[in-house]
């Protein structure tokens with residue numbers, strides 16, 4: 001059951017809308033740069049999952065720690081990351097957050113309390129629990145939040161990390177982005193329990209199963225879990241059901257995906273859905289929508305320009321920084 | 326001066342570092358009231374409380390992952406593996422997260438993972454492992470393996486104060502078997518990356534570490550009596566980073582080298598040391614480099630098999646005679 005959405009303020013609703021647009025537009029730009037051969041490696045986007053990732057990122061307070069994974073560009077943005085830093089990172093520039101040393105959105109920003117991921121699915125769960133435990137030991141009311149896909153939820157670290165968090169009442173929230181496909185593998189070949197959120201019972205923690213395409217419902221539910229964690233009630237598991245609306249990565253045409261299911265979810269597009277609600281509530285009209293989108297388009301345009309003109313790393317940097325001083 | 330065991334030296338280092346720095350805390354299985362499977366943390370729970378001597382579920386990956394997370398935000402966790410063998414469960418957290426975090430993100434990961442390692446105790450294939458070479462192969466990790474109480478204490482202190490992930494292989498065969506007089510409450514930190522000349526000699530160098538330092542000492546004594554050989558012994562102490570200078574200078578003095586380790590032979594530390602010498606000291610050698618190590622098999626259980634499997638003074642002596650008579 002999602003939490004009641006009437007707690008979501010108008011200001012938050014508009015922020016969610018802007019962030020959903022910004023996420024989509026930035027990812028579209030990244031895909032374009034990839035097709036032009038300017039971005040190397042894999043490009044994984046969050047289309048279809050954006051409401052979950054954006055709302056989770058926005059529900060965290062400044063002092064809280066975000067542990068995003070491969071489709072969570074929206075969460076980076078919601079936690080305050082700039083489009084410019086994201087593009088610099090994808091383009092492997094010398095002035096990017098990882099100085100060209102890591103790819104995709106594997107990037108940390110200690111000024112924003114964002115810790116980037118490794119590719120190994122599930123590997124960040126224990127680490128996020130560790131930050132939560134340490135903050136508790138330091139008597140700070142800080143919550144950490146990490147994501148996992150329905151596919152990744154079958155990795156051992158999911159179990160070890162969540163059980164550890166439950167035993168030690170770590171202020172931690174784990175969000176399952178159930179987008180029904182793990183690369184080419186449909187969910188029913190990944191697990192056969194009814195709902196992944198039911199696993200929470202096995203750890204003795206609250207589990208929620210909600211519509212991951214409804215930004216307002218996701219925000220309200222995750223907000224509640226975050227505040228519960230902050231108030232000493234321990235971790236929660238939140239399963240957000242959505243649909244991956246593109247291939248696994250930019251090279252994949254997703255021929256294997258059930259077309260009927262795709263059609264059904266086209267009607268639940270998280271961005272258009274929120275736009276409709278906000279129009280109905282009188283919070284948005286054509287003029288405001290244009291203003292919001294124009295501002296973001298301009299920001300992306302400028303960021304692209306700066307990023308493409310930014311220096312590449314110097315080759316010898318490759319040998320540096322393996323060890324801390 | 327009190328005489329303490331190798332095991333007590335580890336406990337003392339933990340206690341003193343926890344007293345010195347409240348950011349230091351311990352986590353692991355059964356380390357609290359029980360004091361750990363080998364009683365290394367005995368008494369620390371009573372002294373520092375359950376928050377700093379944290380009993381965990383049986384979850385090596387989570388233990389190491391949680392340690393990494395805590396280190397990211399300023400803590401200095403020391404994780405205990407109940408046996409070094411079980412580090413395999415947390416392998417990915419070490420090589421994927423801990424080892425690469427500073428290179429990719431510039432964030433230090435000051436964790437120590439204590440791993441009771443080694444055979445000779447009839448523990449069989451899963452309670453005897455010496456897995457250090459796996460980790461030496463991963464840039465971003467430091468690896469130490471003390472052989473004496475003084476080094477056990479001093480290297481653990483250095484490991485805890487280091488800003489990098491350090492794997493600390495403590496040899497459980499040595500736990501209660503060797504003692505040394507150490508000044509009480511001394512704060513000697515043994516620097517990571519520095520080998521120790523155990524015994525100078527003129528005829529041949531034994532380059533070794535961990536439990537095999539003691540096997541080498543026995544071999545040296547016999548070789549002195551029976552062959553009138555003056556054997557030099559170098560204890561590497563740190564396996565990553567290797568003390569290249571110390572390795573090359575012992576080669577320079579004796580021109581003959583036998584590398585000895587308890588871990589199995591293939592792609593072990595011995596291979597790396599041999600390559601280092603071949604690269605930088607080829608002209609100094611008067612004989613090919615020999616390695617003495619465990620067989621390339623899982624550790625067998627029955628004492629007669631395990632004895633056959635393990636390196637020992639007799640095997641070291643055979644190898645030394647080969648390089649001497651080359």
Ligand SMILES: Cc1ncc(C[n+]2csc(CCOP(=O)(O)OP(=O)(O)O)c2C)c(N)n1
Nearest residue numbers: 071119120121149150151152179181182183
């Ligand atoms: C441990 C591990 N195994 C395999 C992979 C390769 N891989 C990357 S993403 C992916 C599918 C992930 O599916 P899911 O967790 O459901 O997340 P989604 O991509 O659908 O958001 C796979 C198999 C990996 N990154 N890590």
